[in-house]
Amino acid sequence: MKRRDFIQQASAGTALVTLGSLGLQSFTNKPKTTKVTILHTNDVHSHIDTFGPEDGRNANKGGVARRASLIDSIRKENPNTLLLDAGDIFQGTPYFNYYGGELEFKLMSKLKYDAATIGNHDFDNGIDGLYAQLPHANFQFLSANYDFSNTIMDTHTKPYQIFIKDGIKIGVFGLGIKLDGLVAPKMFKETKYLNPVEISQDMSRILKTEEKCDLVICLSHLGYHYRNSNKISDLSLAKATKDIDLIIGGHTHTFLPKPTVVKNKENKNMLVNQVGCYGINLGKIDFYFDSDKNKSANGTSIIV
Amino acid sequence: MRFTHFFILLYFLTFLNCKHEKSNLYKIEGKQIQVTDSIALDSEIEAFIKPFRDNIQKDLDSTLAYSAGTYSKNDGDFNTAVGNFMADAVYSEANPIFKSRTGKDIDLVLLNHGGIRAPLNKGSVSKRTAFQLMPFENSIVVIALKTSQINSLIDYLLKAKRAHPISKLKLTIDENFNLVDAKIKDEHIKNNHTYYVATSDYLYNGGDNMSFFKPNDSIYRINYKIRNALIDKFNKLDTIKPVIDDRFIQIK
Secondary structure, X not given: OXXXXXXXXXXXXXXXXXXXXXXXXXHHOOOOEEEEEEEEEOOOOOOOOOOOOOOOOOOOOOOHHHHHHHHHHHHHHOOOEEEEEOOOOOOOOHHHHHHOOHHHHHHHHHOOOOEEOOOHHHHOOHHHHHHHHHHHOOOEEEOOOEEOOOOOOOOOOEOEXXXXXXXXXXXXXXXXXXXXXXOOHHHHXXXXXXXXXXXXXXXXXXXXXXXXXXXXXXXXXXXXXXXXXXXXXXXXXXXXXXXXXXXEOOOOOOEOOOOEEEEOOOOOEEEEEOEOOOOOEEEEXXXXXXXOHHHHOOOOEEEO | OHHHHHHHHHHHHHHHHXXXXXXXXXXXXXXXXXXXXXOOOOHHHHHXXXXXXXXXXXXXXXXXXXXXXXXXXXXXXXXXXXXXXXXXXXXXXHHHHHHHHHOOOOOEEEOOHHHOOOOEOOEEEEHHHHHHHOOOOOEEEEEEEEHHHHHHHHHHHHHHOOOOOEEOEEEXXXXXXXXXXXXXXXXXXXXXXXXXXXXXXXXXXXXXXXXXXXXXXXXXXXXXXXHHHHHHHHHHXXXXXXXXXXXXXXXX
């Protein structure tokens, strides 16, 4: 009995020493730096093929097969990559007219999209047409301000999702545009549109305060900005909210020379980005994290 | 002994917690990458798309009818053969649907000249032709307009001096572009009457400054794309031979 106790104590002691040194190592190692890459598209509108050489504005641009190689090379460089789409996946080429969005979803699944939000054109074959294509989508649909509870889409979307990349917690939530006046009511049926500002305030509280995400991203189809209008846009949403690091937008097909740095409600800098349309561009935002507090002591530097 | 295990576990958890130290965001870099032809095609994705593309191309290019000539939207002053074909097709294809749902007939059709996106070329006509003529996803809507709004619609056409495609409406103007005669379905326009005008949802929403559609008594969305009306018309015809006629003319 005594002897067993001794062995037990001895092994416990060894274990402690080993753990202790492991622990010490993890503290004495140089601070860990993690880079999270966010890739994004919006308003691809069924543009699966590259534009032809004859096309006036976009000759030889875009195309899913080229985007696939580009994304692949970025993922090889940084496996901590998320790929997101801000809606209006459907409508724009005969691929949609013939296959109803099947090929769009299958290709996005092959490209390993992580999440997408729902654009107004994604209702172009009705909410039933969208639902019918869901089996082809191997990625999550995010919408926090469409209440689908009285529709066939109920339980097929989530308000937000948390992704973890190398220990970094990334909360992504989705926002859709007001459908009244934009989509025929018989297409969206009983989908309820909820106020995006209020919903975003809830979402950022849940993701930042409760879930303690390191990064909060809003995937929005509200539109970049509306001149002479009170209509809610990504720029006005940014001003009215806090704790969102990046708004990825869509709908207005806005080609920006670079991501826009804007001030949020707390006068903190954040980013709003949109990459035009038709898969001509891929947005890439890199977030650098460090366990060393000193690096971020002077605030976050934004290079665009 | 159990306690020892518990302590080991406790130590383990403490150390694991140390490793879960909060990460601090210190730098953000953002840019946009253009998808150009300098990026290689992913051959697996390309091979996956090919059968879909081939199937669409085969279907888009199979012959539905023959066009007797080449008809461009620049061929006529106030009406064109291709515009007449499109407006007449909207009438003949949409009216049965509208009638079956409402019991009413469409009285006239108005499209816009700018909406004719390509000439109708001589020879084989296919679904691709319809996509070229009408690449947009615009749907046909029927709007109930009062006589006063019909007058605004006619004023618009007189001022526009363009061959906006019309069907079932007949306009004659003099050399000063003043109205000489206006008829709907060969009848003079009645006072205090409601006319059912078929147009595209794009124009209904103010496209080409057509502001006379609103307000209105009612709008009927028949859920039928202009392009599909053209395809259905192609399917019914063997030879397409539209003409410039007297539906909108100027007497000098």
